[in-house]
Amino acid sequence: MASIVVRELTKRYGKLTAVNQISLEVEDGEIFGMLGPNGAGKTTTVEVLVGLRDADAGEVRVLGFDPTTESVQLKRSIGVQLQMPTLFPRLTVEESLRLNANFFPDPFPAEQVLEWVGLKEQRKVYTYKLSGGQLQRLVVGMAIISNGRILFLDEPTTGLDPQARRNLWDVFHMLQKMGKTIFLTTHYMEEAQYLCDRVAIIDHGSIIALGTPNQLICDHFEEKAVELSAMDGCDEAILEKLPGVTKVQAAHNQITLYSTNVEATIRELMQLEAENRLAVNDLAIRKASLEDVFLKLTGRSIRQ
Amino acid sequence: MKIFLNLVVATLKDMVRDKMTIFWFILFPVLFMFLFGMIFSGGSGNVNFDLGVVVEQPDFFSQAFLANLGQVEMLTVHHGTLEGELEALGQQKRNAVLVLPQVQFGSDEEIAVPVYYDASNQANKVLIFMLSEIFNHVERGMQNRARIFTVDAKPVQAESLRDVDYLLPGILSMALMQLGLFGSVRLVYLRQKRILKSLGATPLPRTHIVFSEIVIRLLMAAVQTTLIILIGHFVFDVKIVGSWWQVLGAVFFGAAVFVSIGYMLVTFAKTEESGHGIIQVVQFPMMFLSGIFFPLEFLPAFLKPVVRAIPLTYLGDILRSVLIGTPYAFGLTTDLLILGGWLTVSLILAIRFWRWE
Numbered sequence: 001m002a003s004i005v006v007r008e009l010t011k012r013y014g015k016l017t018a019v020n021q022i023s024l025e026v027e028d029g030e031i032f033g034m035l036g037p038n039g040a041g042k043t044t045t046v047e048v049l050v051g052l053r054d055a056d057a058g059e060v061r062v063l064g065f066d067p068t069t070e071s072v073q074l075k076r077s078i079g080v081q082l083q084m085p086t087l088f089p090r091l092t093v094e095e096s097l098r099l100n101a102n103f104f105p106d107p108f109p110a111e112q113v114l115e116w117v118g119l120k121e122q123r124k125v126y127t128y129k130l131s132g133g134q135l136q137r138l139v140v141g142m143a144i145i146s147n148g149r150i151l152f153l154d155e156p157t158t159g160l161d162p163q164a165r166r167n168l169w170d171v172f173h174m175l176q177k178m179g180k181t182i183f184l185t186t187h188y189m190e191e192a193q194y195l196c197d198r199v200a201i202i203d204h205g206s207i208i209a210l211g212t213p214n215q216l217i218c219d220h221f222e223e224k225a226v227e228l229s230a231m232d233g234c235d236e237a238i239l240e241k242l243p244g245v246t247k248v249q250a251a252h253n254q255i256t257l258y259s260t261n262v263e264a265t266i267r268e269l270m271q272l273e274a275e276n277r278l279a280v281n282d283l284a285i286r287k288a289s290l291e292d293v294f295l296k297l298t299g300r301s302i303r304q
Numbered sequence: 305m306k307i308f309l310n311l312v313v314a315t316l317k318d319m320v321r322d323k324m325t326i327f328w329f330i331l332f333p334v335l336f337m338f339l340f341g342m343i344f345s346g347g348s349g350n351v352n353f354d355l356g357v358v359v360e361q362p363d364f365f366s367q368a369f370l371a372n373l374g375q376v377e378m379l380t381v382h383h384g385t386l387e388g389e390l391e392a393l394g395q396q397k398r399n400a401v402l403v404l405p406q407v408q409f410g411s412d413e414e415i416a417v418p419v420y421y422d423a424s425n426q427a428n429k430v431l432i433f434m435l436s437e438i439f440n441h442v443e444r445g446m447q448n449r450a451r452i453f454t455v456d457a458k459p460v461q462a463e464s465l466r467d468v469d470y471l472l473p474g475i476l477s478m479a480l481m482q483l484g485l486f487g488s489v490r491l492v493y494l495r496q497k498r499i500l501k502s503l504g505a506t507p508l509p510r511t512h513i514v515f516s517e518i519v520i521r522l523l524m525a526a527v528q529t530t531l532i533i534l535i536g537h538f539v540f541d542v543k544i545v546g547s548w549w550q551v552l553g554a555v556f557f558g559a560a561v562f563v564s565i566g567y568m569l570v571t572f573a574k575t576e577e578s579g580h581g582i583i584q585v586v587q588f589p590m591m592f593l594s595g596i597f598f599p600l601e602f603l604p605a606f607l608k609p610v611v612r613a614i615p616l617t618y619l620g621d622i623l624r625s626v627l628i629g630t631p632y633a634f635g636l637t638t639d640l641l642i643l644g645g646w647l648t649v650s651l652i653l654a655i656r657f658w659r660w661e
Contacts, residue, residue: 050505052501052504052505072507075505075507080505080506082501082502082505084498085502086499086501086502088315088318089318090319090321091317091318095314095317099310099311099314100506102306102307102310103307104507139502146506
């Protein structure tokens with residue numbers, strides 16, 4: 001059964017169309033990721049889904065509720081984490097969690113959530129004294145404590161160090177095992193790839209690709225990626241003529257070759273180096289990633 | 305309801321832990337009360353006392369006594385009839401009136417000397433003490449008998465109030481106005497800091513947030529009132545004539561009026577800073593044009609229409625009457641109607657123009 005159904009949702013701010021006719025469905029128990037650069041329309045989508053903004057056109061159903069007209073019922077059954085966390089500055093971590101808990105019919109115990117988000121030691125600290133990462137974990141915790149059937153998380157791991165990010169991923173997977181549906185946005189490729197069952201890539205308000213991470217990669221790349229750095233620069237034309245190579249991406253000395261025949265490509269590369277026509281460093285072979293998909297679809301890197 | 309109470313408690317914690325809140329809303333009015341109370345309660349007559357003396361039968365003794373009085377530098381002695389001097393006392397032209405009785409020498413009975421004094425001025429008690437000492441001195445000069453005269457102090461309540469009496473309702477009015485007006489800026493702060501938005505994503509109704517803010521303002525108003533009245537009463541000896549429920553009723557009504565006006569004003573503010581600016585522009589002139597700190601007669605005539613329009617004038621009028629018993633300047637009904645009008649209009653405007661984002 002679909003927890004979230006969106007059909008041709010459009011949201012405009014004045015002349016700017018922030019979200020342009022997007023359609024998607026999120027299944028019960030799924031971790032669904034919306035991947036895109038800043039300003040792509042991710043936050044607007046979330047805010048429409050949780051009833052904070054009204055859509056200009058299209059149809060939205062979340063747990064069967066219309067977020068515009070049934071926002072009160074809807075908000076009781078979902079947990080929401082918005083970007084740019086702000087809280088009462090002089091409540092402690094624990095008080096903030098408990099305050100949020102008491103808005104919901106059947107919240108998780110605060111103790112439990114403190115442990116999940118790793119803030120047990122900071123429980124008595126005023127929120128305005130928390131570091132950016134701690135604050136981020138707290139607001140994610142405040143969404144989780146709702147024990148809602150769907151969690152809406154707008155860039156939940158922004159500003160976290162890699163360790164804390166991995167910990168949250170584990171928590172999200174655990175919540176998924178408990179039967180929760182998670183709808184999150186991110187601009188971290190590795191997060192979408194590792195965490196999400198399905199991913200929608202969004203750019204300029206439109207969904208440009210939708211599927212499981214593997215499916216997206218396979219759809220767009222038969223090739224594998226060969227990454228290398230060329231010490232003294234090199235002639236892209238030579239690289240493009242290597243056997244199996246379909247595309248060459250070069251930025252400064254960092255070169256990525258997409259190849260359908262990695263063995264042949266590498267052999268020829270070694271040959272070039274032996275002939276002193278190329279100085280190869282840091283050679284690595286990897287499967288194509290979502291980053292590559294995004295690059296191919298939009299012509300730019302997500303962080304630009 | 306439980307959700308609402310939890311929110312009130314959380315909001316209260318958040319605010320009370322901010323030392324600035326405590327300073328502005330609790331400590332500041334209290335300091336104000338102490339400072340101005342001390343300045344005004346001194347009164348004007350404590351350096352020089354005007355003493356009326358009524359001599360019933362001039363004789364050797366009365367001459368000796370008057371000669372003694374004449375040596376006291378702080379005294380200005382006025383002679384007159386009892387009626388004339390008591391009238392002067394009523395007009396606060398005398399601090400006390402002493403009636404010197406005819407002395408029957410040879411009698412062992414103590415002679416009572418009536419001294420009428422203005423009880424509303426604390427300093428006059430010093431005068432009574434001084435007069436007793438002068439009598440003692442005269443007695444010792446005459447013979448070795450222990451006591452002849454007793455000073456029979458008769459307090460007379462002068463009609464006009466002391467400055468410090470007038471000050472107490474004024475400070476309370478000011479405190480309530482500031483609580484209501486500046487307190488409303490917090491809602492702009494909550495919006496600016498996106499706390500309203502975060503709470504908006506939870507099942508909590510937004511109206512709960514505003515109502516909890518208002519409940520907290522009223523609580524703080526009650527605390528302020530209690531403190532100011534206690535200090536006024538116990539430190540500066542201001543006599544409160546109204547009952548507790550009258551005082552609280554007036555205080556809550558006044559707080560409600562200014563909370564509404566505050567919310568109306570901050571609908572025009574985008575940021576916390578601009579909110580403070582708008583409020584400052586409004587409250588500062590209001591404080592001086594409302595007659596809460598000095599009688600309205602002192603203001604030039606062309607300002608009278610302004611005085612008659614601003615709500616603080618009427619809250620001041622009600623509080624003065626309820627707290628220290630001055631007669632209503634405009635009548636209770638007029639006060640309530642005009643304040644009620646401000647309450648209604650600003651509430652409507654606030655609801656109409658307030659933006660949650």
